[in-house]
Amino acid sequence: MVLTSFNMFFLNNEHEKITFRLVGEYGGSSCVKAASLIFGENGTGKTMLGRAMMDIVSYLTDRHVHRYHLEGFNNFDCSVSFAYTFFLLSCRVEYRYTRVMSGMMMEEELLIDDRVIVSYNHTTHYGFDELKEETVIRNLEGRNMSFLKYIMRNNFHINGRYNEILSRFGSYVEGMSFFEIPEILHADEPTHRKKWTKKIIDQGRVKSFEQFLHNFNVKGIVTETNGRIDEPKISWKINNKQVDFFSMASSSTVTLATLYPIISEIQKYSFLYIDNFDVYLSPLIARQILHEFMGGSTQIVLTTHNTSLIDTALLKPECYFTFTSAGVSAFSSSTSKELREEHNLEKLYRAGHFNNNNIL
Numbered sequence: 001m002v003l004t005s006f007n008m009f010f011l012n013n014e015h016e017k018i019t020f021r022l023v024g025e026y027g028g029s030s031c032v033k034a035a036s037l038i039f040g041e042n043g044t045g046k047t048m049l050g051r052a053m054m055d056i057v058s059y060l061t062d063r064h065v066h067r068y069h070l071e072g073f074n075n076f077d078c079s080v081s082f083a084y085t086f087f088l089l090s091c092r093v094e095y096r097y098t099r100v101m102s103g104m105m106m107e108e109e110l111l112i113d114d115r116v117i118v119s120y121n122h123t124t125h126y127g128f129d130e131l132k133e134e135t136v137i138r139n140l141e142g143r144n145m146s147f148l149k150y151i152m153r154n155n156f157h158i159n160g161r162y163n164e165i166l167s168r169f170g171s172y173v174e175g176m177s178f179f180e181i182p183e184i185l186h187a188d189e190p191t192h193r194k195k196w197t198k199k200i201i202d203q204g205r206v207k208s209f210e211q212f213l214h215n216f217n218v219k220g221i222v223t224e225t226n227g228r229i230d231e232p233k234i235s236w237k238i239n240n241k242q243v244d245f246f247s248m249a250s251s252s253t254v255t256l257a258t259l260y261p262i263i264s265e266i267q268k269y270s271f272l273y274i275d276n277f278d279v280y281l282s283p284l285i286a287r288q289i290l291h292e293f294m295g296g297s298t299q300i301v302l303t304t305h306n307t308s309l310i311d312t313a314l315l316k317p318e319c320y321f322t323f324t325s326a327g328v329s330a331f332s333s334s335t336s337k338e339l340r341e342e343h344n345l346e347k348l349y350r351a352g353h354f355n356n357n358n359i360l
Contacts, residue, residue, distance in 0.1 A: 001172050002299055003271055007083040007096075008052050018049060020321075020328040022301070023087075031319040035293050035300035037309060039349065040323030046303040049328065050178045050273040055082055056095065059105065059146040060173045079106060088168055095148070095169075103144065110148055112165065120147035175270030181279050184258050185251075193246055194231070199261060201232045209234075212260050216285050218253055251280040256289075263292050273301045283308040290314060310346040317345060322354045329354070 002023060009017030023031055040046050058065040083096035097108035110118040120127030127147060152170050184192065200209055201224055210222035225233035225242050235242035249257065259277070266272070272293075278286035286306050293300045303323075310320060317339040320331045332339050334354035339345070348354065 001086060001088040001168055001270070003084060003172075004087050005083075005085040006053050008055075008080060010078050010080050018045070018052065018327055020049060020053075021330070022299070031315070034295075034315055034319055035290060035302055036319050036321060037290075037315065038301065038303045038321045038323050038328065039305070039307070039310070040303075044323045046323050047180060047275050049323070050180065050275050050301075050303070052082075053273055054176060054178045056084055056173055057176050058103075059097070060095075060149050060152075060170065063174070086169065086172070088172075089165055091165060093165060093169060097146070105144060105146060108146060108148060112162070117162065118148055118151065122147075172270040175268065177269055177271070178273045178275070179262060179277075180275045181255065181258060182276050185254060185279070196257065196261070197232055197234050197245075200234060205264065206234060208264065209257070209260055212264070213253070213256060216256055216288060218256065252282065252285065255280045256285075259289060263289075266293070266296060266298050269298045271299045271301075273303075275303045276305075277302045278304050278306055278309075287314065307346050307349060310349050312341040312343070312345060316341065317343070320345060320349075322349070324355055 004023050005019070005021045007017070007019050022036055038046055038049075054065050057063055079098050079100050081096065081098040083094060086093040086095075091112050092114070094111040094114075095109070096111075098106045100106065105122045107121045107123070108119070109116055115130075116128065117130045118128070129151065152166055200206060206222060206224050210220075213220070213222065221237040222245065223235055223237045223242065225235045225244075234245045236245055236248055237243075245257075246254065255278075262269075262272070262274070278289060281289065283306055286304070286309060290302070290309060293302070317331050321328050322331065322334055331345060331349070331354050335348070337348070337353060
Protein backbone atom coordinates (compact mmCIF):
# COMPACT_ATOMS: atom_id res chain seq x y z
CA MET A 1 0.00 0.00 0.00
CA VAL A 2 1.21 3.48 -0.81
CA LEU A 3 -0.07 7.03 -0.37
CA THR A 4 -0.07 8.50 -3.87
CA SER A 5 -1.41 12.01 -3.29
CA PHE A 6 -2.58 14.49 -0.67
CA ASN A 7 -4.80 17.52 -1.18
CA MET A 8 -5.96 20.22 1.18
CA PHE A 9 -8.01 23.22 0.13
CA PHE A 10 -10.34 25.85 1.54
CA LEU A 11 -13.90 25.84 0.26
CA ASN A 12 -14.19 29.61 -0.16
CA ASN A 13 -10.77 30.20 -1.69
CA GLU A 14 -9.51 27.75 -4.28
CA HIS A 15 -6.16 29.55 -4.39
CA GLU A 16 -5.33 28.54 -0.83
CA LYS A 17 -4.60 24.87 -1.33
CA ILE A 18 -1.84 22.30 -1.21
CA THR A 19 -1.44 19.48 -3.71
CA PHE A 20 1.26 16.89 -3.18
CA ARG A 21 1.50 13.98 -5.61
CA LEU A 22 4.03 11.64 -4.11
CA VAL A 23 4.04 8.87 -6.73
CA GLY A 24 2.13 7.84 -9.83
CA GLU A 25 -1.57 7.05 -9.62
CA TYR A 26 -0.86 3.32 -9.56
CA GLY A 27 1.96 3.47 -7.04
CA GLY A 28 4.68 3.21 -9.66
CA SER A 29 7.77 5.03 -8.41
CA SER A 30 11.25 4.20 -7.21
CA CYS A 31 10.56 6.57 -4.31
CA VAL A 32 8.29 3.98 -2.66
CA LYS A 33 11.32 1.87 -1.75
CA ALA A 34 13.63 4.85 -1.30
CA ALA A 35 12.57 8.29 -0.09
CA SER A 36 11.12 11.58 -1.30
CA LEU A 37 13.07 14.76 -0.53
CA ILE A 38 11.40 18.18 -0.39
CA PHE A 39 13.45 21.37 -0.78
CA GLY A 40 12.27 24.93 -0.29
CA GLU A 41 13.04 28.23 1.34
CA ASN A 42 12.11 28.88 4.96
CA GLY A 43 8.47 29.79 5.34
CA THR A 44 7.21 28.11 2.17
CA GLY A 45 5.19 25.54 4.11
CA LYS A 46 7.22 22.33 4.40
CA THR A 47 6.50 21.95 8.11
CA MET A 48 2.85 22.90 7.63
CA LEU A 49 2.51 20.20 4.96
CA GLY A 50 3.77 17.51 7.33
CA ARG A 51 1.39 18.58 10.08
CA ALA A 52 -1.53 18.75 7.67
CA MET A 53 -0.88 15.27 6.30
CA MET A 54 -1.33 13.86 9.81
CA ASP A 55 -4.88 15.24 10.07
CA ILE A 56 -6.37 11.92 8.99
CA VAL A 57 -4.70 10.16 11.93
CA SER A 58 -6.69 12.21 14.44
CA TYR A 59 -9.99 11.07 12.90
CA LEU A 60 -9.42 7.42 12.05
CA THR A 61 -7.28 6.27 14.98
CA ASP A 62 -7.17 6.66 18.77
CA ARG A 63 -3.72 8.21 18.66
CA HIS A 64 -3.43 11.69 20.10
CA VAL A 65 -2.27 13.88 17.24
CA HIS A 66 -2.23 17.66 17.36
CA ARG A 67 -4.96 18.42 14.84
CA TYR A 68 -3.82 20.81 12.15
CA HIS A 69 -5.28 24.20 13.09
CA LEU A 70 -4.82 26.15 9.86
CA GLU A 71 -2.11 28.52 11.08
CA GLY A 72 -0.67 30.66 8.33
CA PHE A 73 -3.94 31.05 6.44
CA ASN A 74 -6.34 33.99 6.44
CA ASN A 75 -9.59 32.03 6.27
CA PHE A 76 -10.05 31.31 9.95
CA ASP A 77 -13.84 31.22 9.60
CA CYS A 78 -13.94 28.80 6.69
CA SER A 79 -14.08 25.07 6.18
CA VAL A 80 -11.19 23.01 4.91
CA SER A 81 -11.24 19.80 2.88
CA PHE A 82 -8.69 16.99 2.93
CA ALA A 83 -8.30 14.25 0.33
CA TYR A 84 -5.94 11.28 0.56
CA THR A 85 -5.47 8.87 -2.33
CA PHE A 86 -3.89 5.44 -1.88
CA PHE A 87 -3.02 2.54 -4.15
CA LEU A 88 -3.98 -0.70 -2.43
CA LEU A 89 -4.57 -4.23 -3.72
CA SER A 90 -4.66 -2.91 -7.30
CA CYS A 91 -7.37 -0.43 -6.28
CA ARG A 92 -7.45 3.35 -6.09
CA VAL A 93 -8.72 4.19 -2.61
CA GLU A 94 -9.64 7.78 -1.79
CA TYR A 95 -10.74 9.12 1.56
CA ARG A 96 -11.88 12.73 1.70
CA TYR A 97 -13.61 14.85 4.28
CA THR A 98 -14.46 18.43 5.16
CA ARG A 99 -14.21 19.97 8.60
CA VAL A 100 -14.30 23.38 10.25
CA MET A 101 -11.30 24.99 11.90
CA SER A 102 -12.32 23.77 15.35
CA GLY A 103 -12.06 20.18 14.11
CA MET A 104 -15.76 19.33 13.85
CA MET A 105 -16.26 17.08 10.84
CA MET A 106 -18.93 18.13 8.31
CA GLU A 107 -18.91 15.35 5.73
CA GLU A 108 -16.78 12.44 4.57
CA GLU A 109 -16.54 9.92 1.74
CA LEU A 110 -14.63 6.76 0.98
CA LEU A 111 -14.24 5.84 -2.69
CA ILE A 112 -12.77 2.70 -4.21
CA ASP A 113 -11.96 2.95 -7.90
CA ASP A 114 -14.05 6.15 -8.06
CA ARG A 115 -17.10 4.40 -6.63
CA VAL A 116 -18.57 5.86 -3.44
CA ILE A 117 -18.54 3.13 -0.81
CA VAL A 118 -19.24 5.16 2.31
CA SER A 119 -20.57 8.68 2.64
CA TYR A 120 -21.88 10.58 5.63
CA ASN A 121 -23.07 14.13 6.29
CA HIS A 122 -22.40 15.07 9.90
CA THR A 123 -24.85 17.98 9.73
CA THR A 124 -27.90 16.07 8.51
CA HIS A 125 -26.68 12.73 9.98
CA TYR A 126 -27.57 11.03 6.72
CA GLY A 127 -25.32 8.81 4.68
CA PHE A 128 -24.83 5.73 2.56
CA ASP A 129 -22.96 2.57 3.45
CA GLU A 130 -22.45 0.21 0.51
CA LEU A 131 -20.38 -2.03 2.75
CA LYS A 132 -23.70 -3.13 4.22
CA GLU A 133 -25.73 -2.12 1.17
CA GLU A 134 -27.98 0.25 3.06
CA THR A 135 -28.84 3.90 3.55
CA VAL A 136 -27.91 4.96 7.07
CA ILE A 137 -29.13 7.62 9.45
CA ARG A 138 -26.95 7.46 12.50
CA ASN A 139 -26.57 10.32 14.95
CA LEU A 140 -22.93 10.89 15.84
CA GLU A 141 -23.65 14.39 17.15
CA GLY A 142 -21.39 15.47 19.98
CA ARG A 143 -18.92 12.66 19.37
CA ASN A 144 -17.07 14.23 16.41
CA MET A 145 -16.36 10.70 15.30
CA SER A 146 -15.65 9.68 11.75
CA PHE A 147 -18.41 7.46 10.37
CA LEU A 148 -15.77 5.37 8.61
CA LYS A 149 -13.98 4.87 11.93
CA TYR A 150 -17.34 3.90 13.46
CA ILE A 151 -17.80 1.24 10.79
CA MET A 152 -14.27 -0.13 11.13
CA ARG A 153 -14.43 -0.22 14.93
CA ASN A 154 -17.77 -1.98 15.16
CA ASN A 155 -16.72 -4.94 12.99
CA PHE A 156 -19.75 -4.92 10.74
CA HIS A 157 -20.15 -7.81 8.33
CA ILE A 158 -18.42 -6.39 5.29
CA ASN A 159 -17.92 -7.76 1.81
CA GLY A 160 -14.74 -9.87 1.92
CA ARG A 161 -12.81 -7.84 -0.64
CA TYR A 162 -13.73 -4.54 0.99
CA ASN A 163 -12.93 -5.94 4.41
CA GLU A 164 -9.31 -6.59 3.44
CA ILE A 165 -9.01 -3.16 1.85
CA LEU A 166 -10.39 -1.46 4.96
CA SER A 167 -8.16 -3.51 7.25
CA ARG A 168 -5.00 -2.57 5.38
CA PHE A 169 -6.18 1.01 5.00
CA GLY A 170 -6.74 1.31 8.75
CA SER A 171 -3.34 -0.22 9.54
CA TYR A 172 -1.61 2.18 7.16
CA VAL A 173 -3.22 5.26 8.73
CA GLU A 174 -2.38 3.93 12.20
CA GLY A 175 1.27 3.79 11.16
CA MET A 176 1.52 7.33 9.80
CA SER A 177 3.77 9.68 11.81
CA PHE A 178 5.29 13.15 11.62
CA PHE A 179 8.51 14.25 13.33
CA GLU A 180 9.71 17.82 13.44
CA ILE A 181 13.37 17.45 14.43
CA PRO A 182 14.05 21.12 15.37
CA GLU A 183 10.87 21.18 17.46
CA ILE A 184 11.91 18.01 19.29
CA LEU A 185 15.38 19.42 19.95
CA HIS A 186 14.00 22.68 21.33
CA ALA A 187 11.11 21.21 23.27
CA ASP A 188 11.12 20.90 27.04
CA GLU A 189 14.60 19.38 27.14
CA PRO A 190 14.53 17.73 30.60
CA THR A 191 11.18 16.06 29.90
CA HIS A 192 12.12 15.00 26.35
CA ARG A 193 15.49 13.64 27.43
CA LYS A 194 14.02 11.68 30.32
CA LYS A 195 11.50 10.03 27.98
CA TRP A 196 14.19 9.31 25.39
CA THR A 197 16.56 7.86 28.01
CA LYS A 198 13.89 5.70 29.64
CA LYS A 199 12.86 4.27 26.27
CA ILE A 200 16.43 3.35 25.28
CA ILE A 201 17.12 1.73 28.65
CA ASP A 202 13.77 -0.07 28.97
CA GLN A 203 14.22 -1.58 25.51
CA GLY A 204 17.77 -2.67 26.31
CA ARG A 205 19.22 -0.65 23.44
CA VAL A 206 22.07 1.21 25.12
CA LYS A 207 24.78 -0.78 23.31
CA SER A 208 22.82 -0.71 20.08
CA PHE A 209 22.69 3.08 20.37
CA GLU A 210 26.43 3.16 21.01
CA GLN A 211 27.05 1.17 17.82
CA PHE A 212 24.69 3.49 15.94
CA LEU A 213 26.86 6.45 16.96
CA HIS A 214 30.03 4.56 15.99
CA ASN A 215 28.56 4.01 12.52
CA PHE A 216 28.63 7.80 12.10
CA ASN A 217 32.14 8.12 13.51
CA VAL A 218 30.98 9.37 16.90
CA LYS A 219 33.36 7.43 19.11
CA GLY A 220 33.02 6.73 22.79
CA ILE A 221 31.63 4.27 25.29
CA VAL A 222 27.97 4.76 26.15
CA THR A 223 26.67 3.20 29.32
CA GLU A 224 23.68 3.24 31.63
CA THR A 225 24.32 5.32 34.72
CA ASN A 226 23.88 3.71 38.08
CA GLY A 227 21.69 6.12 39.99
CA ARG A 228 18.14 6.80 41.04
CA ILE A 229 15.66 4.20 39.85
CA ASP A 230 13.11 6.88 38.96
CA GLU A 231 15.62 8.87 36.92
CA PRO A 232 17.61 6.61 34.58
CA LYS A 233 20.48 8.21 32.70
CA ILE A 234 22.82 7.38 29.86
CA SER A 235 26.41 8.51 30.13
CA TRP A 236 29.73 8.58 28.36
CA LYS A 237 32.32 6.43 30.11
CA ILE A 238 35.57 8.41 30.20
CA ASN A 239 38.57 7.18 32.21
CA ASN A 240 36.30 4.96 34.28
CA LYS A 241 34.09 7.94 35.10
CA GLN A 242 30.54 8.53 33.94
CA VAL A 243 29.65 11.85 32.35
CA ASP A 244 26.05 12.69 31.47
CA PHE A 245 25.50 11.96 27.76
CA PHE A 246 23.72 15.18 26.86
CA SER A 247 26.11 17.42 28.77
CA MET A 248 28.92 16.43 26.41
CA ALA A 249 27.01 15.68 23.21
CA SER A 250 27.40 18.10 20.31
CA SER A 251 24.34 19.42 18.46
CA SER A 252 24.91 16.90 15.66
CA THR A 253 25.17 14.03 18.16
CA VAL A 254 21.90 15.11 19.79
CA THR A 255 20.28 15.06 16.34
CA LEU A 256 21.58 11.51 15.83
CA ALA A 257 20.22 10.55 19.24
CA THR A 258 16.82 11.98 18.27
CA LEU A 259 16.80 10.02 15.01
CA TYR A 260 17.97 6.73 16.55
CA PRO A 261 14.59 5.57 17.97
CA ILE A 262 12.88 6.41 14.68
CA ILE A 263 15.40 4.50 12.58
CA SER A 264 15.64 1.55 14.95
CA GLU A 265 11.85 1.11 14.93
CA ILE A 266 11.21 2.14 11.35
CA GLN A 267 9.41 -1.12 10.57
CA LYS A 268 6.46 -0.03 12.74
CA TYR A 269 5.73 2.97 10.53
CA SER A 270 3.83 2.85 7.26
CA PHE A 271 4.49 6.51 6.41
CA LEU A 272 7.02 8.93 7.87
CA TYR A 273 7.28 12.65 7.28
CA ILE A 274 10.41 14.03 8.95
CA ASP A 275 10.92 17.76 8.83
CA ASN A 276 14.53 19.03 8.71
CA PHE A 277 15.79 15.51 9.33
CA ASP A 278 19.44 16.54 8.96
CA VAL A 279 19.54 19.69 11.10
CA TYR A 280 23.08 20.18 12.49
CA LEU A 281 24.38 17.19 10.53
CA SER A 282 27.29 17.41 8.10
CA PRO A 283 26.54 16.66 4.43
CA LEU A 284 28.36 13.31 4.70
CA ILE A 285 26.42 12.13 7.75
CA ALA A 286 23.17 13.39 6.19
CA ARG A 287 23.83 11.09 3.21
CA GLN A 288 24.48 8.19 5.56
CA ILE A 289 21.26 8.87 7.45
CA LEU A 290 19.35 9.01 4.17
CA HIS A 291 20.64 5.52 3.35
CA GLU A 292 19.37 4.31 6.75
CA PHE A 293 15.84 5.29 5.72
CA MET A 294 15.95 3.64 2.31
CA GLY A 295 15.21 0.09 1.22
CA GLY A 296 12.39 -0.84 3.59
CA SER A 297 8.62 -0.90 3.21
CA THR A 298 8.05 2.42 4.99
CA GLN A 299 7.10 5.34 2.76
CA ILE A 300 9.48 8.19 3.62
CA VAL A 301 9.20 11.95 3.03
CA LEU A 302 12.05 14.14 4.28
CA THR A 303 12.53 17.90 4.15
CA THR A 304 15.97 19.49 4.02
CA HIS A 305 17.98 22.54 2.95
CA ASN A 306 21.05 20.43 2.14
CA THR A 307 21.38 20.65 -1.65
CA SER A 308 24.31 18.21 -1.68
CA LEU A 309 21.63 15.52 -1.31
CA ILE A 310 20.33 16.37 -4.78
CA ASP A 311 22.26 13.61 -6.46
CA THR A 312 20.99 10.98 -8.88
CA ALA A 313 23.49 8.57 -7.33
CA LEU A 314 21.26 8.72 -4.25
CA LEU A 315 17.76 9.06 -5.67
CA LYS A 316 16.14 9.26 -9.07
CA PRO A 317 14.90 12.66 -10.31
CA GLU A 318 11.27 11.72 -9.62
CA CYS A 319 12.04 11.56 -5.89
CA TYR A 320 13.01 15.23 -5.57
CA PHE A 321 10.43 17.94 -4.94
CA THR A 322 10.48 21.69 -4.56
CA PHE A 323 8.10 23.67 -2.37
CA THR A 324 7.39 27.22 -3.52
CA SER A 325 4.58 29.68 -2.86
CA ALA A 326 2.61 27.82 -5.55
CA GLY A 327 2.82 24.43 -3.86
CA VAL A 328 4.74 21.18 -4.09
CA SER A 329 6.13 20.08 -7.44
CA ALA A 330 8.37 17.25 -8.51
CA PHE A 331 11.54 18.47 -10.20
CA SER A 332 10.39 16.77 -13.39
CA SER A 333 7.16 18.80 -13.39
CA SER A 334 8.85 22.09 -12.58
CA THR A 335 10.90 22.45 -15.72
CA SER A 336 10.47 22.00 -19.45
CA LYS A 337 13.87 20.32 -19.51
CA GLU A 338 13.87 16.54 -19.83
CA LEU A 339 15.65 15.24 -16.74
CA ARG A 340 17.98 12.29 -16.96
CA GLU A 341 20.07 10.58 -14.32
CA GLU A 342 23.29 11.95 -15.79
CA HIS A 343 22.14 15.53 -15.20
CA ASN A 344 23.61 17.53 -12.32
CA LEU A 345 20.31 18.18 -10.54
CA GLU A 346 21.92 20.18 -7.75
CA LYS A 347 23.37 22.63 -10.25
CA LEU A 348 20.02 22.94 -12.02
CA TYR A 349 18.24 23.51 -8.69
CA ARG A 350 20.69 26.22 -7.65
CA ALA A 351 20.24 27.89 -11.03
CA GLY A 352 16.47 28.11 -10.45
CA HIS A 353 15.35 25.60 -13.09
CA PHE A 354 12.70 24.17 -10.74
CA ASN A 355 11.11 27.43 -9.62
CA ASN A 356 8.55 27.98 -12.37
CA ASN A 357 5.71 27.55 -9.85
CA ASN A 358 3.99 24.76 -11.74
CA ILE A 359 1.82 22.64 -9.47
CA LEU A 360 1.59 18.91 -9.97
